[in-house]
Amino acid sequence: MRRAVEVLPELARxxxxxxxxxxxxxxxxxxxxxxxxxxxxxxxxxxxxxxHEGHLIEALKEMGYAPEVCVEGTALFGYMGxxxxxxxxxxxRRRQLDSASNDIGFRRDESGVYRAIISExxxxxxxxxxxxGRIAQTYKERQTMAVAKAKGYVFQGRQMIETRQGKKVQLRxxxx
Amino acid sequence: xxxxxxxxxxxxxxxxSIDLEGFQGKGCGDVVKxxxxxxxxxxxxxxxxFYVQTARQQSQQRQA
Numbered sequence: 001m002r003r004a005v006e007v008l009p010e011l012a013r014x015x016x017x018x019x020x021x022x023x024x025x026x027x028x029x030x031x032x033x034x035x036x037x038x039x040x041x042x043x044x045x046x047x048x049x050x051x052h053e054g055h056l057i058e059a060l061k062e063m064g065y066a067p068e069v070c071v072e073g074t075a076l077f078g079y080m081g082x083x084x085x086x087x088x089x090x091x092x093r094r095r096q097l098d099s100a101s102n103d104i105g106f107r108r109d110e111s112g113v114y115r116a117i118i119s120e121x122x123x124x125x126x127x128x129x130x131x132x133g134r135i136a137q138t139y140k141e142r143q144t145m146a147v148a149k150a151k152g153y154v155f156q157g158r159q160m161i162e163t164r165q166g167k168k169v170q171l172r173x174x175x176x
Numbered sequence: 177x178x179x180x181x182x183x184x185x186x187x188x189x190x191x192x193s194i195d196l197e198g199f200q201g202k203g204c205g206d207v208v209k210x211x212x213x214x215x216x217x218x219x220x221x222x223x224x225x226f227y228v229q230t231a232r233q234q235s236q237q238r239q240a
Contacts, residue, residue: 041196041197041198041199041204041222042194042195042196042199042204042208042220042221042222043193043194043195043196043219043220043221043222044193044194044208044212044217044219044220044221045191045192045193045217045218045219045220046191046192046193046194046212046215046216046217046218047190047191047192047215047216047218048186048190048191048192048215049213049214049215049216051213051214052213052214112214113214130188130189132190133187133188133189133190134188135190136189136190137186137187137188137189137190139190140186140190140192140215141186143213144184144186144192144211147210147211147213148182148211151207151210153182156181161185163187165187165188165189166187166188166189167187167188168185168186168187168188169185169186170183170184170185171183171184171185171186172181172182172183172184173181173182173183173184174179174180174181174182175180175181175182175199175203175207176180
């Protein structure tokens with residue numbers, strides 16, 4: 001005799017991150033027969049961490065800059081041509097910025113994350129948190145496309161969505 | 177069978193979301209992990225409507 005379906009959601013975590021969500025559905029089809037099936041579907045939000053040099057360079061190029069790259073790190077220069085103490089692996093030279101700008105650098109820290117080095121002046125003329133946010137947005141798009149290509153996912157479209165918080169890039173893929 | 181799809185949205189602050197549809201088994205976690213990379217997770221949740229729908233479909237199949 002068939003009975004009502006019972007649904008038992010359960011969260012399964014993989015390692016120390018909230019990566020995996022498993023929903024276990026118990027279907028009771030008869031008094032003597034119980035079938036288990038593991039079903040997974042998920043929504044997750046993330047904050048982009050810039051840690052891939054290639055995607056960072058691509059993002060900066062896409063935004064119209066021609067970044068210099070130096071694995072060991074290269075000196076940053078101030079608006080008067082003075083060499084500064086700060087060094088960075090990825091640098092946008094001041095001539096690509098404002099006439100009174102200093103170099104902007106992205107220094108790779110011990111954990112492999114790129115940290116922006118921006119002078120107070122340059123932050124004040126628009127190379128601020130919003131500008132860094134747009135770099136992160138472009139970086140994440142490049143990273144996403146690279147992952148999808150490597151995994152063989154089928155690109156189904158890119159769309160710009162207007163929201164109250166600003167423009168969002170939406171990327172859609174089909175998975176075989 | 178529902179097609180597996182992935183939708184990713186990225187805002188102007190560099191925050192992103194990933195939305196999976198139609199996945200079953202371990203593949204779900206692998207897909208999320210691949211797109212997540214080194215990003216920091218700020219919210220993670222199962223999609224209730226999916227497993228409810230699946231349970232209903234299975235029930236209908238059993239009764240057919």
